[in-house]
Amino acid sequence: MSFAFDVKATVGRARAGTLNTPRGAVETPVFMPVGTLATVKALDPDELRAMHAQIILSNTYHLHLRPGDDLIRGLGGLHRFMGWHGPILTDSGGFQVFSLASLNAVTEDGVTFRSHIDGSERHFTPESVMGIETNLGADIIMQFDHVVPGQSDRAAAHDASERSIRWLERCRTEFARIKADSTENQALFPIVQGGTFADLRRDAAARIASAGDWHGIAIGGLSVGEAKPAMHEIMEVCDEALPRDKPRYLMGVGFPEDLIEGVARGVDLFDCVAPTRMGRNNAAFTSNGRLNLRNAVHRADDRPIEEGCGCACCRRFSRAYLRHLVRAEEMLGPRLLSLHNVHFLIGMMRRARAAILDGTFGTWSRDWLARYHSSPNQPEHS
Amino acid sequence: MSFAFDVKATVGRARAGTLNTPRGAVETPVFMPVGTLATVKALDPDELRAMHAQIILSNTYHLHLRPGDDLIRGLGGLHRFMGWHGPILTDSGGFQVFSLASLNAVTEDGVTFRSHIDGSERHFTPESVMGIETNLGADIIMQFDHVVPGQSDRAAAHDASERSIRWLERCRTEFARIKADSTENQALFPIVQGGTFADLRRDAAARIASAGDWHGIAIGGLSVGEAKPAMHEIMEVCDEALPRDKPRYLMGVGFPEDLIEGVARGVDLFDCVAPTRMGRNNAAFTSNGRLNLRNAVHRADDRPIEEGCGCACCRRFSRAYLRHLVRAEEMLGPRLLSLHNVHFLIGMMRRARAAILDGTFGTWSRDWLARYHSSPNQPEHS
Numbered sequence: 001m002s003f004a005f006d007v008k009a010t011v012g013r014a015r016a017g018t019l020n021t022p023r024g025a026v027e028t029p030v031f032m033p034v035g036t037l038a039t040v041k042a043l044d045p046d047e048l049r050a051m052h053a054q055i056i057l058s059n060t061y062h063l064h065l066r067p068g069d070d071l072i073r074g075l076g077g078l079h080r081f082m083g084w085h086g087p088i089l090t091d092s093g094g095f096q097v098f099s100l101a102s103l104n105a106v107t108e109d110g111v112t113f114r115s116h117i118d119g120s121e122r123h124f125t126p127e128s129v130m131g132i133e134t135n136l137g138a139d140i141i142m143q144f145d146h147v148v149p150g151q152s153d154r155a156a157a158h159d160a161s162e163r164s165i166r167w168l169e170r171c172r173t174e175f176a177r178i179k180a181d182s183t184e185n186q187a188l189f190p191i192v193q194g195g196t197f198a199d200l201r202r203d204a205a206a207r208i209a210s211a212g213d214w215h216g217i218a219i220g221g222l223s224v225g226e227a228k229p230a231m232h233e234i235m236e237v238c239d240e241a242l243p244r245d246k247p248r249y250l251m252g253v254g255f256p257e258d259l260i261e262g263v264a265r266g267v268d269l270f271d272c273v274a275p276t277r278m279g280r281n282n283a284a285f286t287s288n289g290r291l292n293l294r295n296a297v298h299r300a301d302d303r304p305i306e307e308g309c310g311c312a313c314c315r316r317f318s319r320a321y322l323r324h325l326v327r328a329e330e331m332l333g334p335r336l337l338s339l340h341n342v343h344f345l346i347g348m349m350r351r352a353r354a355a356i357l358d359g360t361f362g363t364w365s366r367d368w369l370a371r372y373h374s375s376p377n378q379p380e381h382s
Numbered sequence: 383m384s385f386a387f388d389v390k391a392t393v394g395r396a397r398a399g400t401l402n403t404p405r406g407a408v409e410t411p412v413f414m415p416v417g418t419l420a421t422v423k424a425l426d427p428d429e430l431r432a433m434h435a436q437i438i439l440s441n442t443y444h445l446h447l448r449p450g451d452d453l454i455r456g457l458g459g460l461h462r463f464m465g466w467h468g469p470i471l472t473d474s475g476g477f478q479v480f481s482l483a484s485l486n487a488v489t490e491d492g493v494t495f496r497s498h499i500d501g502s503e504r505h506f507t508p509e510s511v512m513g514i515e516t517n518l519g520a521d522i523i524m525q526f527d528h529v530v531p532g533q534s535d536r537a538a539a540h541d542a543s544e545r546s547i548r549w550l551e552r553c554r555t556e557f558a559r560i561k562a563d564s565t566e567n568q569a570l571f572p573i574v575q576g577g578t579f580a581d582l583r584r585d586a587a588a589r590i591a592s593a594g595d596w597h598g599i600a601i602g603g604l605s606v607g608e609a610k611p612a613m614h615e616i617m618e619v620c621d622e623a624l625p626r627d628k629p630r631y632l633m634g635v636g637f638p639e640d641l642i643e644g645v646a647r648g649v650d651l652f653d654c655v656a657p658t659r660m661g662r663n664n665a666a667f668t669s670n671g672r673l674n675l676r677n678a679v680h681r682a683d684d685r686p687i688e689e690g691c692g693c694a695c696c697r698r699f700s701r702a703y704l705r706h707l708v709r710a711e712e713m714l715g716p717r718l719l720s721l722h723n724v725h726f727l728i729g730m731m732r733r734a735r736a737a738i739l740d741g742t743f744g745t746w747s748r749d750w751l752a753r754y755h756s757s758p759n760q761p762e763h764s
Contacts, residue, residue, distance in 0.1 A: 038706065042713045045698070067681075067706040075684055075702055083698040299449075302457055316427070316465040320457055324420065324449040331424045331713060 150226030157195025279338030532608030539577025661720030
């Protein structure tokens with residue numbers, strides 16, 4: 001089986017589809033758990049399968065630095081290395097070199113930066129990133145792009161968007177060169193940049209869409225510090241400018257409410273570290289907002305995190321037990337909270353898909369957001 | 383089903399038996415994983431069941447301090463709280479108040495100590511410990527005892543042994559009083575003390591054995607700093623002095639080689655934090671000694687920790703992947719190593735049992751120890 005995308009139903013901008021990949025079909029909209037360093041933090045592949053994770057993401061920048069993409073290639077590739085045999089998507093490191101690494105310097109050739117681990121100087125180019133991503137062997141690989149902060153001015157956003165489009169061409173050429181010698185079946189996704197400027201986004205989306213018969217197109221540079229209404233507007237602009245027959249992947253988003261807002265604006269794929277990061281910070285997603293399991297209110301509470309939740313945490317353990325684990329700093333605490341949170345987002349996207357297929361997505365999403373936002377559990381974003 | 387013990391076969395001092403408990407049968411010899419704070423560190427109950435753990439241990443001292451035995455009782459007891467529905471044994475806190483807590487002061491009444499968590503002053507008596515252990519609701523509960531270090535002189539060992547025997551009577555009286563009002567079916571095990579002095583051990587074992595029709599008898603105060611030959615001698619003395627028809631539990635032991643030596647000297651039950659503690663320190667047990675997964679030699683090693691091992695770590699992951707997890711400080715690293723190590727000790731005891739049943743334990747154990755000790759992997763004990 002190769003790559004193909006099929007939209008099964010729509011409600012407004014929202015779409016229910018199927019993305020076929022060489023390692024299996026992905027039903028969209030879908031949340032992709034993030035396995036930054038070849039492990040979804042605190043979870044193992046069996047747990048991911050049990051919660052019906054369909055595709056996971058891993059990080060080019062991180063794996064290049066440690067343990068090294070050459071090593072992973074030598075051990076049979078990322079799927080075998082981490083014991084996950086379903087589809088994998090790797091990002092390009094663009095976001096990380098501009099956010100995590102220090103002293104990054106952009107030229108037309110690429111980006112020079114210092115590793116956040118040992119301070120060593122490194123250089124990423126569109127060509128070198130294609131080399132890393134083909135070494136890792138993910139099913140979907142991202143172009144190397146230039147990401148700017150959400151508050152960037154028009155000139156900076158324009159500059160980064162144009163550079164990303166030029167780098168896309170170099171990625172495509174290098175990827176084709178490598179593919180000529182390879183039996184691996186990988187798909188290269190371009191990334192639409194352009195900051196919070198609708199005209200830049202519209203222009204980039206149209207030019208990228210017409211530049212090739214991509215298997216999917218990503219929207220990058222959102223959820224990087226801009227206001228929510230700006231993010232929502234850009235999602236709508238991209239929905240209108242991008243071809244309807246390709247999957248759209250909104251990079252690095254998000255929290256539960258962001259996923260609903262994204263689906264409502266035509267996005268098909270999402271990824272975010274939020275569920276595992278929140279889990280390590282004692283927080284659990286529920287349909288009535290977020291719980292902090294450290295709070296004394298849970299001390300003797302025999303209920304699960306969420307009544308009716310079928311995850312391996314809620315089926316077995318009480319809030320009281322989770323509070324005990326968290327306070328005692330037992331590893332099982334963040335593990336169970338991460339498990340519940342990832343399960344929560346995966347299940348949310350499955351229900352969104354069902355609501356699109358049966359035509360009820362409009363009311364379902366309105367009700368969902370109203371309940372979530374009105375909850376006394378809902379804290380500030382952290 | 384109530385408590386009963388049946389010896390099926392012997393080879394020399396070694397015994398293969400079955401210990402029936404109200405929550406299921408335990409085939410001996412057996413290793414009991416330790417869930418100090420109502421969780422076997424890094425593992426969940428499903429993983430323990432999958433590796434055929436039959437009975438686990440939890441800690442009275444720790445659970446009394448956090449989250450509190452009253453809370454656990456209110457939530458339906460320890461089994462329900464931690465999601466483990468097989469047999470549980472709780473220790474009495476004797477070892478912890480003398481080793482972990484500060485400022486402990488022993489009188490005939492009990493021990494006054496300061497909590498290692500918040501420094502608060504606490505007092506344990508034989509009666510209060512019976513209250514805590516019946517609140518927790520484990521199937522097998524231990525008497526409150528007086529533990530002295532392995533290098534203690536004869537007077538100190540004698541004093542602690544005599545006090546432990548007096549406290550056993552108080553435990554029994556209080557336990558009977560509580561049981562009269564309870565439907566819980568728990569068994570109280572006495573503990574033989576006496577340090578490294580054969581005559582003290584022999585005397586204590588005989589007096590304890592004749593003092594009641596116990597469902598099992600523990601050997602305490604070993605593996606607390608004494609030399610290995612002294613430990614082996616005391617195990618032999620206890621084997622001779624204890625009734626053959628009762629299970630013997632050697633508390634807090636041990637490492638793989640200690641378990642084999644213990645089985646060869648008539649011990650039926652073992653517990654130790656070693657497999658999970660070693661797992662959190664990057665070490666893995668193998669039949670050829672111990673591996674440190676941080677070492678560079680594992681960098682590109684595609685083999686599992688142990689060839690042929692059926693655990694959920696070795697079936698899926700390479701030494702290279704484990705080394706990567708350990709270096710990147712990913713939670714999955716200590717989790718998988720803990721899983722392998724506990725599986726290793728459980729499997730070792732299952733094979734020892736099979737060798738006793740088919741009469742080959744003598745050669746099997748000699749071969750096992752020779753291979754383990756001759757391995758270049760075998761480091762110093764830590």
